[in-house]
Amino acid sequence: MAKACDICGSRKWRKDKVTGNAICEEGHVQQNYRSEVLDMEIGGPRHQLQRRKMGNRGPRRNKRREEGRANPxxxxxxxxxxxxxxxxxxxxxxxxxxxxxxxxxxxxxxxxxxxxxxxxxxxxxxxxxxxxxxxxxxxxxxxxxxxxxxxxxxxxxxxxDEERKSDDDSSTDPEHEKDDLSENEEGDGRASDVDSEILEEIEGMSKEEDLEDEAMIEKQNQDRRGxxxxxxxxxxxxxxxxxxxxxxxxxxxxxxxxxxxxxxxxxxxxxxxxxxxxxxxxxxxxxxxxxxxxxxxxxxxxxxxxxxxxxxxxxxxxxxxxETNAQPVVWRITSSLGGTPTTYLQITRLLTILDVNLSLIEREISTFHRKAKSRTHMQRDTERDGDDSPDLISSNGEGLESYERTLLYQDVIAPEVVIVSAWIVIMKITYGLDGIPREALLRSDPAVGLPNANVWMTELRTRLNEGVLRGSRKDREKPHFHTMDPDDMDAFLFKAERILLSHREEPSDVSMFPLTPHAPHEESVVPANSWANFHSNTATQTSNQIRHNPIKPNEGINKSLPLMPGEKIQSFPSNDPFLELPTELEVVSNAAAELIGWDAVEVSRVVEALERRLEKIRPRDERGRKKFDEATSETDNDKIEAEAEAQAGGQVEVRRDRESPV
Structure with a gap:
């Protein structure tokens, strides 16, 4: 029996939907009552009850069409x-x-x-x-x-009405009924055989029609499949x-x-x-x-x-x-990011070494077999993949399906993504992008003559913050008219009028842009993302370029050489959401992604794939060790020592505390 109310004595209770309190029929709230439905412990078992109603609305109905109010x-x-x-x-x-x-x-x-x-x-x-x-x-x-x-x-x-009247007349004539009965009795014996044959023919024809309809439906389904x-x-x-x-x-x-x-x-x-x-x-x-x-x-x-x-x-x-015509695209992307012809040659050389696929078709496709899926999953995959859906085959009485997959990871990538990823790899080889400066110790280093890391990074960061790399996409952002210049505001209104009213029916009584007409905004001949002035200033000032830094002889003292371009290249996983990239590398990745309109995560994933390919193509000895390390290290040491001896006129002892280049 329910507990009686302390105030009115009623035993009829109800639960409030919002607070969960117990309330009697008079509206009195029961004291010392706890609703465990609304209490949840964080990290513990959940006692909250959730009721969900699933309604079956049935097929979609067009009420206007049913009621005759549809537009004919x-x-x-x-x-x-x-x-x-x-x-x-x-x-x-x-x-x-x-x-x-x-x-x-x-x-x-x-x-x-x-x-x-x-x-x-x-x-x-x-x-x-x-x-x-x-x-x-x-x-x-x-x-x-x-x-x-x-x-x-x-x-x-x-x-x-006429049929009803004729039926009534025939039912009131008894002689006509007798004649019909006698004729039916006499003709039953003769017509029984004919009726059975006709019925069999009709049944056969109906079965054939049903089979034809089923075959037609099956053919339509097969045509639509895939x-x-x-x-x-x-x-x-x-x-x-x-x-x-x-x-x-x-x-x-x-x-x-x-x-x-x-x-x-x-x-x-x-x-x-x-x-x-x-x-x-x-x-x-x-x-x-x-x-x-x-x-x-x-x-x-x-x-x-x-x-x-x-x-x-x-x-x-x-x-x-x-394949795509990659050379013009490479130069366009390289020049838009402040690159030089030397950088262009390095990118094209890297793409050739890695044998990057610049087409839309996968290479090295192989056929695999697996257990057949259910019809629901097959229909879903068919609608998504189209003609690439697996083909069903039978093996040992079990339903199997065959499907094609490429053996190369990320073989078909957008050309612009591959190019900017190769550009990032070249920038990491040249500048490091890890906070540690690189110095060109050899005269034959390709980095000699390129813009200095600090100067180039400052210019790239400025263009990234100002939105210069986005080009015309910058206008799609929400403008702040209280901070815009009059010229920028005129350009925005002119562009809005041109875009919104192009190929539209103009209203006769209202003007969409009630401003006085003005001369069209003249676009600048020099593109906004032009690096011509930057390269001209860099060429005139040698302090803004990477120069050959020879070793200064110090008698009796061993010297630890600085890092050269291409040494200690760091690779970062792209699937780590909590990874913090170095500041320079983050600026370069964001600039590359913003230029081509892709996500920076996608670009980082392709960069990681290219770096893995670079690691795989390095030659190794019989024990699996990289032969490229010792040979290159000895060659670099010999060149550096020879240059130092030529400058000092004597022997200088040097020590290299670094890894070999990638």
Missing amino acids: LFYHGAEAEYLRIQALQILLRLQIQAISKLWSLPETYEMIVRDLWTYQLSISCLPSWPTSTDGRQTPESDIVAITKQSQPSQPDVEMA KKKLRISDTIITLVMGLWIMRIPFIGIDIESAINEMKIPYIDFYHTTHLPTEIKRHMNRDVMIALAPLRSPSPTMIHRQCKVFARRLNKKYGIEVP
């Missing part, structure tokens, strides 16, 4: 899908014209992109053909069918793949910047004037949303989808996508 102009189903694909083809045609004019591409580029779009359609899941005779199912016919089910029309009512739904981002992937085939040098951030600045039509394409009004009037809400993306695809997503598309072209159609 909107297309649905296969018609809407074909209308969306037609709009995508219009968008692709406009994108080809825009990028050809922007980058002065030849007419061959348009032909290549058209062929690639054909392959995109062949590997995509297209809707079934409309079943009506005029080529589409009219929405009006669907609405009429729905209204007929809910409310019969007048001709149907009259026909039903295919993806066509999206608006596939137009960008097709454009980029055309650039790959023509070996036009570019980086992914160029495409993203051109799209965000509305130089290539993509963002909010539905609300532009590119689409004809005759097409817009038939688009439903789903098609509107699909044709109005809010932002450009990222460079990471562009490269990933291009890699999948190239793999499908190679696997299904045997089309080989050539």
